[in-house]
Amino acid sequence: MANWEIVKETKGEVKLKNPIFIEGLPGIGNVGKIAVDFLVEETKAKKLFSFYSHKFPHSVFVNEDNLVDMPKIEIYYKKFKDKDKKDLLFLTGDIQPIDEESCFSFCEEILKIIKQQGCSEVVTMGGIGLQKVPEKPRIYCTSNDEKLLKSYVKKGILVERDIFGVVGPIVGVSGLLIGLGKRKDVKGVALLSETFGHPMYLGIKGAKELLKVLDDRFDLGIDLKKLSKEIIKLEQEMMKRTKEWSEAGKKGAGAQSRDNETSYIG
Numbered sequence: 001m002a003n004w005e006i007v008k009e010t011k012g013e014v015k016l017k018n019p020i021f022i023e024g025l026p027g028i029g030n031v032g033k034i035a036v037d038f039l040v041e042e043t044k045a046k047k048l049f050s051f052y053s054h055k056f057p058h059s060v061f062v063n064e065d066n067l068v069d070m071p072k073i074e075i076y077y078k079k080f081k082d083k084d085k086k087d088l089l090f091l092t093g094d095i096q097p098i099d100e101e102s103c104f105s106f107c108e109e110i111l112k113i114i115k116q117q118g119c120s121e122v123v124t125m126g127g128i129g130l131q132k133v134p135e136k137p138r139i140y141c142t143s144n145d146e147k148l149l150k151s152y153v154k155k156g157i158l159v160e161r162d163i164f165g166v167v168g169p170i171v172g173v174s175g176l177l178i179g180l181g182k183r184k185d186v187k188g189v190a191l192l193s194e195t196f197g198h199p200m201y202l203g204i205k206g207a208k209e210l211l212k213v214l215d216d217r218f219d220l221g222i223d224l225k226k227l228s229k230e231i232i233k234l235e236q237e238m239m240k241r242t243k244e245w246s247e248a249g250k251k252g253a254g255a256q257s258r259d260n261e262t263s264y265i266g
Helices: 028-043 100-116 146-153 173-183 204-218 229-250
Strands: 005-008 020-024 046-052 073-078 088-093 121-130 139-143 188-196
Touching: 020 028, 020 173, 028 088, 028 121, 028 188, 028 204, 046 100, 088 100, 100 173, 121 173, 121 204, 139 146, 139 204, 146 188, 173 188, 188 204
Parallel strands: 020 088, 020 121, 121 188
Antiparallel strands: 005 046, 046 073, 073 088, 139 188
């Protein structure tokens, strides 16, 4: 079979006006996924495409009904009635492609959709793994277009200006989509949030900071206070657990980077 089977989940043609494409797949702290899943729910976005592939991990999830679900990657869309407001496309899912070749082929398919939909801008999101939990996560920005980058960092408030030397390679879809996009004349930025670099940590604070940047940029009108009480409670529980992880990180257990650096981003 082909690498990627793409299923259209809506009937008829979906016409969007200058949509913004926003990606948030699992990675360090899951900051991008948390942010995009919140936006999908908050905007009541509708499913447009779903993806299936033999390049997915060879595993399934057990759902609340004790039945199995295949891992999924999906694209949602949101149309706004306001003529001055750009529509949105969201890429989210349970997993990322499992290897370099599948990541390249997946990003090529996504770029085809981005071009077909006439997206005016692409935003990817990922995490910068630190050895300890950041009190107030900083957001860094990089881009494949100098003018677009300047438009994000000109205020110097929500987004950090200097990223060179702070991060290493941007691994996975969040980096490759921007890199390949340059070859396809697709302008985009990668927003990277500081978070704790432990595989069990959920970077809700980092996700909130990413959402603030998106709201400031695109005037989404989202209410971060609507984050459910369950998520807030989960954050409090995770913070208690991560104190131990953070202490272990300070001692160098399983860590290879300084507090302001990362060995992996995604």
